[in-house]
Amino acid sequence: MISQLDVPTVRRRRSRRPAWEEPPSPAGQAAKGTLLVLLVAAVLVPMWAVLVTSLSSRETIDAAGGMVMVPRGIDLSAYVTIFSGGQITQAVWISTLVTVLGTTLSLALTVLAAYGLSRRGSVGHRGLLFFFLLTFLIFPGLVPSYLVVTGLGLKDSIWSLILPSAVSVFNLVVIRAFFMNVPGELLDSARIDGAGEFQILWRIMLPLSRAVIAVIGLFYAVGYWNAYFNAVLYLDDNDKFPIQRVLQSYILAGQSPNVSGTPVNLPGMTAYPPTLAVKMAVVVVTVVPAVIVYPFVQRHFTKGMITGAVKG
Structure with a gap:
């Protein structure tokens, strides 16, 4: 008599493909x-x-x-040339400054607004939410935006690259949806312990929402780094151009790169790099920061978007 222990058990691998889906053909x-x-x-x-x-x-x-x-x-002469001074070096610093300041300000305003709009008992909750969502349907246009920026005295200032796009309603809605998914009992227990709204936001909401905030921060940073149209509208001083505005003038407008003009005298490098090499070096410089930052945020990307966008 053979016992059940002596019979080898055959483990079948569970297929991840649904039962109703046909197996893929070699041609497919x-x-x-x-x-x-x-x-x-x-x-x-x-x-x-x-x-x-x-x-x-x-x-x-x-x-x-x-x-x-x-x-x-x-031949590194193109990179040595663009970083040896002149407009390109200045543009890289301007873009870095705008990206850091803009991302910090945008995240602070978006998180504060999203937390306030996620509390149903807050003052003016419905009116403010309707006001923000209305911008999805109605855009003021370039002329009113230009008049507002110039009227506030922001013309030819780096703040004209930050303040007009400081808050994205889409990012605000994503963070608000995440805040609304946090159990209310957790917030009530914090209030019983004497925590105020800012303490709840700082000690409970922000640690729980690191993934979604990292993704939104990446969106803001990439947006500020790649933006050039505001610079076209509001900046007249070439010394205040961000790197994307310089790239736009080089590649699309066909202007010659405005570098320091100092010849490169290093071994194995040409004295005057070709214009095409300098243009492509500027393109590489504009792409490298996003390529460096993205791997650090990529692990939060899917989790942050799904957690912030799906309610339930």
């Missing part, structure tokens, strides 16, 4: 793989061309007739 898998490879190539190939061109010498660019795909040595 090949088509999906080909499509993914093409999409990745469409992103990486231009980035590779920009990076290689920024590191190429004048002879390599002339031989390629433009953008370089195959590197033939490394």
Whole structure:
């Protein structure tokens, strides 16, 4: 007699595919793989061309007739030139300052407004919420915005790059939805212990909402770093241009890079880098900060968006 203990148990792997879904065919898998490879190539190939061109010498660019795909040595003269002084170096500092100040101010205003609007008993709750949501449907337009900015004396100031876009209603709604999902019993117990609204926000809400705030902070930072249209409208002084405004004038308007003009006298570098290499180096400089910051926030991205956007 064979006992049940002697019979080997066969463990079946649980398929993650639903029972009603047909297994993929070899042709379908090949088509999906080909499509993914093409999409990745469409992103990486231009980035590779920009990076290689920024590191190429004048002879390599002339031989390629433009953008370089195959590197033939490394020439850092374009980067040395743009960081040796002049408009580009100043633009990088302006963009960094605007991004840091703008992200800090935007997060502070958005969190405070979202917390106030998430409390149903707050003063003017419905009216203020309707006022914010109304901006989804009605946009004032460029002329009224320009008149307001100039009327407040912000023309030709870096605050004109920050204050007009200080609060995003979409980000406010996402954080408000997360705050409303926090159990009310937790807040009531804090109030019983004598905590005020600011203490509740600082000690309870913010630690619980680190993921969603990290994602919203990334949205704000990338938005401020990539913004150039406000600089086109409100800035006349070239010394106050952010890096994206400089890039727009170089790439789209076809202007020549305004660098310090000091020749590069380092071993293995050309004295005067080609204009195309300098332009591509500016493109790389504008992309690198977002590439560096994103991996640190990526683990919070999915959790923050799902937690803040789905109620239940």
